[in-house]
Amino acid sequence: MTFAKNSKIATRDYDIIIVGGGSAGAVMASRLSENRNQCVLLIEAGASYTKSTFPPQIALGRRVGGDASTTWAHTQEIGSSKASGGLRAKILGGGSAINAAAFVRAPRSDFDRWAAAGLRDWAYEQVLPYFKKSEKADYGNDEWHGRRGPIPVHLRRKDELSKTAQAFIDAALQAGFLSNDDLNKPFPKGIGIYPLNVQDDPGNPALDRNDREIRVNTAIAYLTDDVRQRENLDILADTEVDKVLFNGHHVRGVQLADGRELTARQVVLSAGAIGSGAILLRSGVGPKEHLAAHSIHLVADLPVGQALMDQPNVYLQVFIEGDGAILPALGGKLWEQSSLAAADQLDIYLGFNHFANLAQSPTGKAFGIIACACRPRSRGKLELESADPRALPRVSLNLLSVESDIQILIEAVAMMRRIAAHEPLRSQAVSIHFSDGSEVPTDLKSLREAIVKQVDSTLHVTSSAPMGPLGDPLAVLDEQGRVYGLSGLRVADASIFPDVPSVATNPTVIMAAEYIADRIKQAGPSAA
Numbered sequence: 001m002t003f004a005k006n007s008k009i010a011t012r013d014y015d016i017i018i019v020g021g022g023s024a025g026a027v028m029a030s031r032l033s034e035n036r037n038q039c040v041l042l043i044e045a046g047a048s049y050t051k052s053t054f055p056p057q058i059a060l061g062r063r064v065g066g067d068a069s070t071t072w073a074h075t076q077e078i079g080s081s082k083a084s085g086g087l088r089a090k091i092l093g094g095g096s097a098i099n100a101a102a103f104v105r106a107p108r109s110d111f112d113r114w115a116a117a118g119l120r121d122w123a124y125e126q127v128l129p130y131f132k133k134s135e136k137a138d139y140g141n142d143e144w145h146g147r148r149g150p151i152p153v154h155l156r157r158k159d160e161l162s163k164t165a166q167a168f169i170d171a172a173l174q175a176g177f178l179s180n181d182d183l184n185k186p187f188p189k190g191i192g193i194y195p196l197n198v199q200d201d202p203g204n205p206a207l208d209r210n211d212r213e214i215r216v217n218t219a220i221a222y223l224t225d226d227v228r229q230r231e232n233l234d235i236l237a238d239t240e241v242d243k244v245l246f247n248g249h250h251v252r253g254v255q256l257a258d259g260r261e262l263t264a265r266q267v268v269l270s271a272g273a274i275g276s277g278a279i280l281l282r283s284g285v286g287p288k289e290h291l292a293a294h295s296i297h298l299v300a301d302l303p304v305g306q307a308l309m310d311q312p313n314v315y316l317q318v319f320i321e322g323d324g325a326i327l328p329a330l331g332g333k334l335w336e337q338s339s340l341a342a343a344d345q346l347d348i349y350l351g352f353n354h355f356a357n358l359a360q361s362p363t364g365k366a367f368g369i370i371a372c373a374c375r376p377r378s379r380g381k382l383e384l385e386s387a388d389p390r391a392l393p394r395v396s397l398n399l400l401s402v403e404s405d406i407q408i409l410i411e412a413v414a415m416m417r418r419i420a421a422h423e424p425l426r427s428q429a430v431s432i433h434f435s436d437g438s439e440v441p442t443d444l445k446s447l448r449e450a451i452v453k454q455v456d457s458t459l460h461v462t463s464s465a466p467m468g469p470l471g472d473p474l475a476v477l478d479e480q481g482r483v484y485g486l487s488g489l490r491v492a493d494a495s496i497f498p499d500v501p502s503v504a505t506n507p508t509v510i511m512a513a514e515y516i517a518d519r520i521k522q523a524g525p526s527a528a
């Protein structure tokens, strides 16, 4: 096959189409186009920028959450008009282009659990090389860290953090929590500093480092100018995919939201947990009754959207009297065990940040803590509103629908109180409040009620199309991301995890994309 870079995309004969150019999709496009005999198309609904053209309001590491031009409209809850499902990126680089740049991978216990449930190829020893392959870390032990991967990972020194962030770490140590020098170790219990996928951009040395540091998203790290020059890689931005097209049970391409069809021998969905789930459903891959209700032709009766997960958190604002500096935005993370955690599990984290609403504090000073039940049991659902690709799907996260998740959050709040009661925080911590400004109650009954009211998504939505062994009632994919019963269709993004990893999801999604790209390369271009 010959490749003509300037030929019309619609007339090219693709080996692989990747849908969605986010944390996973950009990795996929880069790795799969390393094979120059394979013609690859990456389709992204949002805009495409390069390292030199990313707008500063998106590229700056301390700016989190993107803007209206780089995010999707909010999805609504199933059966209600309430917003649900959290913020979603719509830009090349996806979530990695708008996130908080905390680069902490899933601990060993997550992979042990998945391997024990039948995903033997996802044991920790099997995935560790792909974590290492993705990163170029400037700290830690070579046993756990890569030095030559595309994503630069930087660990700040403690004295580079804000004074309040340092006080949080010191108070946690005073309260008896362990010191942790590397949150990316296999069992990273204790208080450590967040490693970040940021890079100093020394273009303007007059600026403070916090105003120079850029978040190195996957579009920058993996889709470099050299990669984009490849004759066998096309990137189609600002283009939404409606559904996957089949000949019987074999993939033949995709249909765009404007009705155009593009052909390929294989399709990889990397449109994120909500995006990929919705595309599968519109394509006829999902629960039979749900598809019938929307008059969608059934291709495969699979439990798409039935195992959705996120981590419940309450955002705590600690109003203080101390130092008012609010940069760098992130500080330390305490990763801990509730009384319900198994011996190898970490089911609570407290993430220090400077995203608090200072106007609510009587002193004008505050810091924020994401108090997160990071190993939850509650599962939600993803459904279609209609078969129309322009209609957003419906999402119910069902956070705290399992009682133990409430208990874990109660213990997380208690941990924060314990830390605030120790120096150097004790003498400057005035009071602890939720994000709406209300004070966190001290009696258990009121605290429980308040947590149920205040709980929010941690923006780590996963598991809309989980991997699992054949016969697992929730499984949609085999352990190489292939959709059961079909040929030529894989999913590679946050959708595929059997349950939510006990951590922020970006590095684990990137690892999973590296892992599945390698499986596709090993299988060869004709295999599906």
Ligand SMILES: Cc1cc2nc3c(=O)[nH]c(=O)nc-3n(C[C@H](O)[C@H](O)[C@H](O)COP(=O)(O)OP(=O)(O)OC[C@H]3O[C@@H](n4cnc5c(N)ncnc54)[C@H](O)[C@@H]3O)c2cc1C
Pocket (backbone or CB within 6 Å): 019, 020, 021, 022, 023, 024, 025, 043, 044, 045, 046, 064, 065, 087, 088, 089, 090, 091, 092, 093, 094, 095, 096, 098, 099, 100, 101, 102, 103, 104, 239, 240, 241, 242, 270, 271, 272, 273, 275, 276, 279, 459, 460, 461, 493, 494, 495, 504, 505, 506, 507, 509
């Ligand atoms: C505000 C925010 C802060 C976060 N902070 C952190 C953090 O600090 N650390 C961390 O580890 N994780 C963080 N996360 C989570 C992490 O970024 C995500 O889990 C991760 O980016 C998900 O990767 P993905 O590839 O599954 O999906 P995404 O990165 O969301 O990529 C999906 C892409 O597919 C595109 N797409 C969707 N539907 C279609 C369609 N129909 N046609 C074409 N394209 C489509 C989207 O536009 C998007 O670009 C954060 C998330 C958010 C939103």
